[in-house]
Amino acid sequence: MMKRTTFHRALALGLALLLVIFSLAGCARRGAVSLRIVSAYSGKGVANATLTFTGSSGSETLSSDATGTVSGQVEADRTQMGVEATGYQKAFMQVTDLTKLPTTVQLTPLFxxxxxxxxxxxxxxxxxxxxxxxxxxxxxxxxxxxxxxxxxxxxxxxxxxxxxxxxxxxxxxxxxxxxxxxLQEGQLLPLSSLATLPAYELTASYHRTLGGEDKSFDGRVVKNGSDILVMSGDPVNPTASLMVRGGTGYVFDNGAYTASGETAAAAAHVLQESCEGLLGLPATFSPRLFTIEKQPPVQLLGQTCDVWSMSGRFMFEGEAVTATATVTVGATGALANVPVKIVLNARSQEFFNFVYDAVVEVVSVDQVQAAARFPAQ
The missing domain is CATH 2.60.40.1120 (Carboxypeptidase-like, regulatory domain)
Incomplete structure (x- = not known):
């Protein structure tokens, strides 16, 4: 009886050892990685650097965060680590023990x-x-x-x-x-950027003639957070439109918006910044060259706004340009110092034919209304 019991115990122990062996064979040991990628030039953390760990069983990657910090786990059999980031020389090092990796890895800027x-x-x-x-x-x-x-x-x-x-x-x-x-002297008016508003809708019409070449835009721009909608023609059924939603660019084609990637998003941003820039332009006119007069206030967007008339000249590509502008600026609350309307006329006096006429006006700052402008998806 004793021999049988001993035999059963030995058999159970052997089976347990086999299970442990098979378990270890099917689950490779992993080690922790914690280090920081920094610039050899400035010592600042390098964001979005990619670390590739290579070993006999293949490779796996980790990435650095906005501060250059990398943390995670990789298989312990890795024998080489490569580090690369846009604009920096690649770095390689042999790995003998993950616990002995350096606390920082320096990358040298290419340029x-x-x-x-x-x-x-x-x-x-x-x-x-x-x-x-x-x-x-x-x-x-x-x-x-x-x-x-x-x-x-x-x-x-x-x-x-x-x-x-x-x-x-x-x-x-x-x-x-x-x-x-x-830089030229500026800040004739203490204007705040329209971009500080969480949402707005503006109408814009401008026409520029330069050296016989014409450029124009007649439409509206709607901003809701980081989303942008730029339209021309009928807002319900536009003749042309660009949209940025969730970082993706869309183009209005055959009655519907289709994804068109970074090109459409970039174009929409350019048009948005152009209109915002026009509204903020008077803040950049040099006080040495422009005169300014305060006009009677007006009501816009449900509040009293200050009105300023300006006249003078500025330099464009080395030539003098005369300009007049009427600027309407919010006076209180969230619209304080925010330009809500500008009427601008500019003419050159020198060799090239330069004409610029623009009217840009904010028609709404209601976030719900702005969000409703975007088509359902």
């Missing part, structure tokens, strides 16, 4: 985009400089630097309280030159 912001020959410190989806601030010497951009040409914008916005083209690549951005 740097540099420039200086000045006004009146003096550097402008603290100016906000935006290129692509990145914003930085100029230092005491007016300089700025961008890293982590792929090779190519980018449109940039400089903003600074008391100055007109400046625009520039930044080339990223081998032998690219530093740019110099000159």
């Amino acid at each position: 740097l985009g540099v420039g200086t912001v000045i006004s009146g020959g003096q550097p402008i410190a603290g100016a906000s400089v935006t290129v692509w989806n990145t914003t930085t601030t100029t230092g005491p010497d007016g300089t700025f630097t961008f890293e982590g951009l792929a090779e190519g040409a980018y449109a940039g914008r400089v903003t600074k309280q008391g100055f007109a916005d400046g625009t520039f083209d930044l080339v990223i690549g081998k032998n690219a030159k530093a740019v110099k951005v000159t």
Whole structure:
């Protein structure tokens, strides 16, 4: 009896050991990964870097967050780690033990985009400089630097309280030159950006003639949060329309909106920014060159608004342009200092034929009404 009991115990133990062995064979051991990807140039975290861990059983990836931090788990048999991010040199290292990975991995920028912001020959410190989806601030010497951009040409914008916005083209690549951005005095009117409103609907009509080339727009722009609707013609059945909803661009075609990707979204943003820019344009006119007179107030959007008439001249591509504008500005509440209507007329006095006539007016700031403008999907 004793022998039989011993035999049964030994058999049970053997079966248990076999189960453990088969279990381990079917479930590879995993290890924790925790480190940070930083720039070798600035020490800042590199967002959206991809870490690829490779081993005998294949490969798997992890990504860095907005601060450059990476955390997760991978199989412990990985023998190589590769790190890559847009605008940076790739990095590789051998992995002998996941617990002994470095706490930080440095990536070297492939290229740097540099420039200086000045006004009146003096550097402008603290100016906000935006290129692509990145914003930085100029230092005491007016300089700025961008890293982590792929090779190519980018449109940039400089903003600074008391100055007109400046625009520039930044080339990223081998032998690219530093740019110099000159800001002009501005802020004749203390206008707030229309973009600060959570929702609006505006009508816009403008026509520009430059060197015999005509460009025009007659329609409306509706904003609801990050969604945009740009229409021309009948709002119910537009002759043309672009829509951005949830980050996706749509085009109105054959009576319906069809997804058309980044191109449609970019075009809608350009038209939206053009109309918002027209409303905010008087804030950039130099006080040395424009006169301003306050007119009787008017009622718009259910409140009393201030009205200003302006006349003077500004420089466009090196030539003097005379301009007159009537600007209607909200006086209280959420619309305080927000431009709600502008009538602008501009003419050149020099060699090229430049004509610009525009009327832009905000007709609603009701978020429910703005949301109802977007077609059901």
